[in-house]
Amino acid sequence: MTVETSFPVIETERLLLRKAVQEDAADMLRYLSDEEVVRHMGLNPFNSLQDVYGELDWYREIFQVGTGIRWAISLKGSGIMIGSCGFLNRKPNHFRAEIGYELSREYWGEGIASEALQAIISYGFDHLNLERIEALIEPSNAPSIKLAERQGFIREGLLRHYEYTCGKFDDLYMYSLLKMDWRSKEIKTSADNTKKDI
Template sequence: MFKHFSVIETSRLILRQVTPADAKDMFAYLSDKDVVKHMGLEPAQTEEEVLDEIRWYKSIHEEGTGIRWGITLKDSGRVIGSCGFLNMKSKHYRAEVGYELNKDYWGKGIAKEALEAVVKYGFKHFQLERIEALIEPDNVPSIKLVEKLGFTREGLLRHYEFTCGKFDDLYMFSILKGETS
């Protein structure tokens, strides 16, 4: 679907490919139970586990099934989260979007700024028609975020995933290309 890894720039952020050099910054949030509790991941215990995550980002890009940008602040260049697509189905013009952010940056509009840029990028450059977000019902901040961006809640997927030793219900949200400004 795509060979090139584009950089996305917003007013405060640079969204870019992460590298092993970013593992220490990423460990700061991927080891935080509050950050990963809705991601279906256990908190990272070592930087090696973060390097596995970075390798996964690289593999989905190479396979054309996804792309994950590191979220960096323009003034520091440190990776403070990530945002991107997975389960991309070019045949059906759809993908899932996911994101996480270092807790130190919650409540500052950074996740909104990054997600909005990634959604626009997906519609424009990947010719997506539909972008989905699967969110645990008790992840209220994430639900508010996608609703603020115009996503529609379509329904509850009961016991949709098995992660961290339990079955998770997930709300399905989506936004269609024609619903964005």
């Protein structure tokens, strides 16, 4: 298993994806205490900074043992953490990982989640040697379904009562994106951009 030693920072046009630190706890509590934000995450709304410290411990643990990585999402020029994104349940021997994200409600609808996911998908295929990226999405989570499909994820099926969270069993759609599909999408996007420039 390849274990990262220094935390990678990713820059996009508008975003800085970086390590989440204890100083981010108040920002995290602000959005993780929002029932609308955590509704499809299998979590109850956070009530205290202690809840957030537990989340930060999990971010650190999955990075240290190599089973995942979670970036803080912040706007360039602002230190404020407005969400997170990354990989979990990474299985290096099978070249796959699961993708996940959440975003503060005040930033919904601005293309930020899409911009962040594009960056980490590229990172996963280019630097983590992933062949397959999975997304497990509740059927009622229409915005995340739309976002995944825009990135090229394919729905493979329904996992019935796959998780037990917040006192209930959840069905989840299994979506996947393969490296070859992503490369084809990148080539097509590059070709389309070249045509626009001509």
